[in-house]
Amino acid sequence: MRLVQNALLCGIAAALCALAVYSQSNLFLYGDATRRGRHVIWDPAYFAGLALIAGLAIGALCAARWFAASPGKAALFGLVITVGSVGIVGGVTTLMRYRALPRDPMLAGGPMELEFELRLPADRTGSKRLPASGEFDSDGRRVNVVRFSPEASRIVDGRIVLPGRASLLLAVSPHLLTAEDGDDV
Numbered sequence: 001m002r003l004v005q006n007a008l009l010c011g012i013a014a015a016l017c018a019l020a021v022y023s024q025s026n027l028f029l030y031g032d033a034t035r036r037g038r039h040v041i042w043d044p045a046y047f048a049g050l051a052l053i054a055g056l057a058i059g060a061l062c063a064a065r066w067f068a069a070s071p072g073k074a075a076l077f078g079l080v081i082t083v084g085s086v087g088i089v090g091g092v093t094t095l096m097r098y099r100a101l102p103r104d105p106m107l108a109g110g111p112m113e114l115e116f117e118l119r120l121p122a123d124r125t126g127s128k129r130l131p132a133s134g135e136f137d138s139d140g141r142r143v144n145v146v147r148f149s150p151e152a153s154r155i156v157d158g159r160i161v162l163p164g165r166a167s168l169l170l171a172v173s174p175h176l177l178t179a180e181d182g183d184d185v
Contacts, residue, residue, distance in 0.1 A: 006063035010078040014055025015048040021090030120160040
C-alpha cells in the first residue's frame with residue numbers, strides 16, 4: 001500500500017511539474033502558453049501523461065528501494081528525482097527548441113539586405129506610376145517594408161524592371177514579396 005501511495009505522490013507531482021515546464025517553455029519561446037498549431041488541452045495533457053507515467057515508475061522504484069529504511073526518505077527521494085528529471089528534460093528540450101528558432105541573418109557580423117529586381121507584367125506601360133514600396137514576408141508573422149527604386153528602373157525585353165531592397169529579418173524560407181500600387185503588381 002505504501003508503494004502505491006509513494007508512486008501516486010510522485011506521479012501527480014511529475015504531471016503538475018510537466019504542465020508548469022510546458023507552459024513556461026512555450027511562454028519563453030513564443031509568448032504563448034501552448035505550441036502553435038497544437039490543441040490547447042490535448043497537447044499539454046500528453047506531456048503531463050508522459051510525466052505521470054514516469055513519476056509513477058520513479059515513485060514505485062524509490063518506495064521499493066528505500067521504504068524499508070524510512071517512508072519519508074522514500075517519498076523525499078522519489079519527489080526529488082521525479083521533479084528533477086522533469087525539470088532537466090524540460091530544460092534540455094527548451095534549449096534545443098530555442099537553438100532551432102529562426103535567427104536574424106548575419107554576414108560578417110552585419111545585417112543582410114536582399115537586393116532584387118521586380119519584372120512588371122508585359123502589359124504594364126511606363127505611363128503608369130511605378131510602385132515605391134511593398135512588403136516582404138519572411139516568416140509568416142513579421143513583415144518588413146521593401147524599398148523600390150523607380151528612378152533606377154529600366155526596360156528589358158519590353159518589360160519594366162524595377163530594382164529594390166529589403167532587409168532580411170530571418171534566415172528562413174519561404175520568402176514572399178508583394179508589391180501593391182493599385183494595379184495589383
